Amino acid sequence: MEGMLSITEEEIKRYYELNKLQKEVKQEMDHLKKKFHDILDASYGKEKKGEVQRGNYKLQRQIRVSTSYDDAIAVKKLDEMNLKDFIIVTRTTDKEKLESAFKLGLVEEDEFKDCKVTKLIPSITVKETFSSAP
Incomplete structure (x- = not known):
């Protein structure tokens, strides 16, 4: 050291x-x-x-x-106008449902080990401390 x-x-x-x-x-x-x-x-x-x-x-x-568009309203209008090519479909994992399935035993957690990403975010905090020593 x-x-x-x-x-x-x-x-x-x-x-x-x-x-x-x-x-x-x-x-x-x-x-x-x-x-x-x-x-x-x-x-x-x-x-x-x-x-x-x-x-x-x-x-x-x-x-x-x-400028942005309210996705819920804009997507509904695009659907009604039959302009589905203007809509981007994003497929994402429903983390809450997947983790619930792990807990319920419906899905083996080991099957998803290679998919799991854990981020560690370092943070520094400093607090003033007072000691009784001179």
């Missing part, structure tokens, strides 16, 4: 402090963003482009448009 990389208390403390700072910065940015949108809404109208220049800084609001 001597050749292993080490983690110092200072590094853990810095990570903790930066994580805390990140949350505070995000909260402040969200507050300012809401204020800016409210002011631009009042000045230019909701969902309208606008800008404000103060000193060397220019604040701009752009409006991006994203």
